[in-house]
Amino acid sequence: MNIEYLFPEISGIFGDYANVKIIEKSVPNTNIYYTNLNDTPKFIFDDDIDLVYMGSMTERSQLIVIERLRKYADEISNKIEAGQNFFVTGNAVDVFCKKIVDVGDFQLDEIGSPQVDCLGIFPIEIKRDMINRWSSLWVGDYNGIKLTGLKSQFTTADYVEDIMPLFRTIRGSGMTDSGDTTREGIKYKGFRATYCLGPILIMNPIYLKTLIKEVGYEVDKTFAEDDFCEAYELRLEEYMNPKLKMRF
Template identity: 35%
Template sequence: MKIEVLFPEYCNLFADSSNMKYLQQCLPEAEFIYTDYMSEPVFVTETVNLIYMGAMTEHMQSMVIKKLMPYKERIVELIKQDVPFLITSNALEIFGRWIENEDGTKEKALGIFDFYAKRDMMHRFNGLVRGHFGDMPIIGFKTQFSMAYSQEFKYPFIQIDRGTGMNPKVNVEGIHLNHFYGTYLVGPFLVLNPLFTKYLMKVMGVEQPVLAHEAVIMDAYERRMKEFMDPKVEF
């Protein structure tokens, strides 16, 4: 089993790198390939069981778009082939149509999904999210300078119960198509959502997924879920 982590030297903000640190503890036999920015991604020529990319600076978003644009058709092909992707925080914006700056200028992104991001660098948004993916509860944190917009979010990942979705006017969060899972949530996402982590391992081909430190992480999850269910907690 191969897991490719894209550009870990840059895409590691908000503890997002801990997503793969935890997954590595869950899958000690798996091969984790950490592809640096100067190298060709392994997914271009090989079969992998998961492609992961996490949060980055706004400047790095431009660099990552430039890096991945030649592989756009390959990425689309892999999504159609049900290859799992986990994309967190503002890395999700790389897969939209464009990223708009405060002055109205737009930077073309990969254009794989029909949404765009709009930056407001003078106002960082921080908040909590509680929602569900199917019948699976999902919780997490948001910290971002941008929101995402679309006439219709056709492929939502999380239905929001409390908190802010892709923007304050919609109750959906993230992108889910086949086995592509993209979300603005940070935290790190896999540690905060062990039920989804187990689900993801199944999607990756693990027949009987086992969580590392399962008793501890499930206890923490249940405690946090109780907190997120408290109506007094501000989202």
């Protein structure tokens, strides 16, 4: 499998890089291409990239990433329409949306206005309140597979009805605080994005195998799945306990 990790120097602040490392350990002969800020994304002009990855970043780093990718917005949109596989975690999701609007009393000095125009690939408006961070443990569902995750965000999304979520929230916070609050993430063709941050694929070995299969590969037989599954089952049992406070 060929994976391109976009901007690893700034897009992995919660250990998100472990998501590509666990795929590398799971699938034989996996190649990871690290695309830095001053590089041209490889997947835009190369059809050999099986999966594009980008992870969590600071709000200032978001501005840098948006500006680096803006000139490729049409090409990225075309690649997504053609079925290019993406896996995007944390607030990297926002980069692909329409705009970020500051709704609280604080905004970044660099912006000079309460709005950031993003790549506009998905017609979703992101509301950001940097005075109030909402964090939670999370349990969700993907086609009958239960997942556990961690969330910590200043932002929520105003969905439009024709955008499908990647996951459905069972416990914890979804991606939106209005309407159908079970919606979490974005799923469009091969594009997968979630506000869950950090090493979500390590935390969810069953979904890891499913994702790898969707991309067209199989997990190696020597992969120590039992160890990961034991930890996953214990964590799922803990997170499903109704006495456990999910949001903090």
